[in-house]
Amino acid sequence: MLTMRSALKDARGLAAALLTGTALLAPGSLLAQEDETTITAVMHSGLRVLDPVITTAHITRNHGYMIYDVLTAVDADFKPQPQMADWEISEDNRTYTFTLREGLKFHDGAPVTGADVVASLKRWGKRDSGGQLIFDVTASLQSPDDKTVVWTLTEPFAPLLDVISKQSAVPPFIMPARVAETSADETITEYVGSGPFVFNEEEYEPGVNVTYEKFDDYVPRDEPASWMAGGKVVNVDRVVWTTMPDALTAINALSAGEIDYLEQVQIDLLPILESNPDVTVETRDELGYVTIGRPNHLLPPFDNKLIRQAAMAALDQESMLATMQGDPAYYNVCGAIFGCATPLGNEAGSEILTGGANIEKAKALLEEAGYDGTPIVLMAPTDVTSLINQPVVAAQALREAGFEVDMQSMDWQSLVQRRAQQNPVAEGGWNMFFTNWMVPEISDPLINVMVNGRGDDAWFGWPTDPRVEELRAAFVAAKDDASRNEIAVQIQEHVMDNVNYIMMGEYLIPQARRTAIRNMIPSPVPVFWNITKAAE
Amino acid sequence: MFVYILKRVLATIPVMLIVAIFVFLLLRLTPGDPAAILAGDAATPAQLDRIRERLGLNDPLLTQFFTWMGQLARGDLGVSLLSNTSVAGMVADRLGPTINIALMTIVISVALAVPMGVIAAWRHRTWVDFLVMSFSVLGFSVPVFVIGYILIQIFAIELRWVPVQGYKDPSEGFGAFFSRAILPSLTLATIYIALIARMTRASMLEVLGEDYIRTARAKGVRENVVLFRHALRNAAVPILTIIGTGFALLISGVVVTESVFNIPGIGRLTVDAILARDYPVIQAMILLTAGIYVFVNLLVDVSYSLFDPRIRY
Helix, strand or coil: CCCHHHHHHHHHHHHHHHHCCCCCCCCHHHHCCCCCCEEEEECCCCCCCCCCCCCCCHHHHHHHHHHCEECEEECCCCCEEECCEEEEECCCCCEEEEEECCCCECCCCCECCHHHHHHHHHHHHHHCHHHHHHHHCEEEEEEEECCEEEEEECCCCCCHHHHHHCCCCCCCEECCHHHHCCCCCCCCCCCCCCCCEEECCCCCECCCEEEEEECCCCCCCCCCCECCECCCCCCCCEEEEECCCCHHHHHHHHHCCCCCEECCCCHHHHHHHHCCCCEEEECCCCCCEEEEEEECCCCCCCCCHHHHHHHHHHCCHHHHHHHHHCCHHHEECCCCCCCCCCCCCCCCCCHHHHCCCCHHHHHHHHHHHCCCCCCEEEEEECCCHHHCHHHHHHHHHHHHHCCCEEEEEECHHHHHHHCCCCCCHHHCCCCEEEEEEEHHHHCCCCCCHHHCCEHHHCCCCCCECHHHHHHHHHHHHCCCHHHHHHHHHHHHHHHHHHCCCEEEEEECCCEEEECCEECCCCCCCCCCCCCEECCC | CHHHHHHHHHHHHHHHHHHHHHHHHHHHHCCCCHHHHHHCCCCCHHHHHHHHHHHCCCCCHHHHHHHHHHHHHCCCCCECCCCCCEHHHHHHHHHHHHHHHHHHHHHHHHHHHHHHHHHHHHCCCCHHHHHHHHHHHHHHHCCHHHHHHHHHHHHHHHCCCCCCCCCCCHHHCHHHHHHHHHHHHHHHHHHHHHHHHHHHHHHHHHHHCCHHHHHHHHCCCCHHHHHHHHHHHHCHHHHHHHHHHHHHHHHCCCHHHHHHCCCCCHHHHHHHHHHCCCHHHHHHHHHHHHHHHHHHHHHHHHHHHHHCCCCCC
16 A cells, blocks of 8 residues: 555655656557456446445445355346255245355355354345345244254245345345444445455555455356356456546547456447457346336325326336437337346336327326426436436426426435435425436345335335235245236336336446457356456 | 744644634535445435444534544544545555656646746747747647547557556556656646746746846846846746646646546545545545645745745745
């Protein structure tokens, strides 16, 4: 780490060198990429929070997959697969017995034990909404020996494996028990996992650089890698994540071969890369993201279902997505609240959303509801590129339908503070905002926080919706996929009618890599196992 | 002189205290919630409240303020609310790139701008003067990121003489450092060359009309000696002031240039901390910036006496 004193010393050295004319241009080798054992990647944001359980930030989740492992993991078919452990389920579906596989070791050399798993799952269960539901019906979670974990429930919880295998927000990463005993409301301070990469704490600069080194003692599974499941075979020595706040600089750096991989490429800058034969542009995450509008169910006028329906009728997915993305290859009109390409995804009752704006219907609904012209405070973030356009397009559409719209611009931080306010608008409250989610984060009724209908305990917007809670409970109790799919259709129809939130469609974000980078597996989470890097 | 410096240093204490109070209150009055950034988008209000409690953000303002002042008195800048790392360490990591780029920029700027200003004044109302002033207007007018992109396109992408972006510490090899620092330094220098050249020209024009310059020329002193020894020295005070202010500005952060060239400097640290409402980092950065201004102003004031013997403290 550079100290203040060494910084000043360097500065004096530099001044002396410049004054004495010793400054020389770099030799050509400096411009070449690092060797083929290091992958340099520019990720979508800087890594600042190192605790993948306390936060739902994607970059921290990605960091989690680098250094930690998970008990079970979802594959490309959305099926839970063994990762650290195999499992057996009792006949009454109330006891899950996990057996840790051989060779699991933490980066400090200690073996992974059942006690570590129990402590990690308990901490995760305090943070994750799905985890909380499982712990609501947990009788005991114990480790009778070093290799075994027994999870006993008071009643069957059919989606248990789906919840603990989910790839996003928040996966139950396994940490040493001494780390996992940290309060769930406090960040951990020791970063030891048992995953395929070791976190290099010495080289870590928050928000700037993070370096991972191959964990030589990691034993991958034999199955081929598929999403977060399968063998995590590491073929490089180091992976360096770096942050580049300027999109054009990142594009130039990739073109010049200074970096190997760019996780997200701005669509308007794609032509620069597409003409470069040394660079491959692709979409490795075919599920992509959704953009949604969330009305505040507590305050007028959106405490009235008819007025929420009027807002939904006024909005047009196509125009909003086109404004956001530009190129139709990178967006998808979709009315499925669980995503269009997921196992539970269905578009029942969504014609009002996918068929374009219906201003006449919106006007009729407003009249029927007796809308009195109460202005809608629409919060518009100005500093998050992927969220700038939605409020502008929505405001215009809502005004056309007869809404009074008070669009208030603010930075994202002000928005996240204000959206937690349940007060009336005059006292800092709000009526609507837009945000984005990865599709796997909304792909079932337990993961999707926006279909939580528990009033004050629900996500911002606080719908009190006994019907959706009844359906979610039925989903938990459902015994097979067919029943779950049937309930998902009912939830979809109910949400379309009750307008818990407004699904505004799906969009994709292209990635780019040097052609020397090969064998990247398709996944919503960019993973660095399986990848090989050839000499250029 | 020593007593003067001591007095000035002591005078910084109330200044810094006022800055500290102001920054603390301003941050607490600004909307935003570090707990929301820490917990992410899916956190419920109850979870956020528990995290706020843990971070001490639910404590009364006075308690928070005195906790921070107590830390400062012990020389402790605190810990980042997000990364849980020492603020002093974060600042030290970012200070190196910023100081090095600032020094390089100032050296380039002074080396080019002072002769340009002197020559423009010497050749007043000729094409040389016109050329220098035209460059100066351009330097002021063209946004810094445009200059940065143009330099990257020419020297990094077309000619491939230097890398597009990044920063290496001089301890990793001077060539590695220089090849990455030269484009951002040249980019920043464009503004400072314009500023310093204009100031030098204006100051020199005033001095060149003085009687002692006419006397020196009448005595047959060589023109370069007249210009650089007699005139420039007497014109130095306003030039030094502008160089000092420029240096303080460079040290306190040049976020656009840092972003375009991907330099992990003070500017980006400050902006990132503000966007995330990372209070301890923002407070430290603003105190540091205030300290830098006070220190640089003191240095500039002291240096006046080196160039102008009439100034005594």
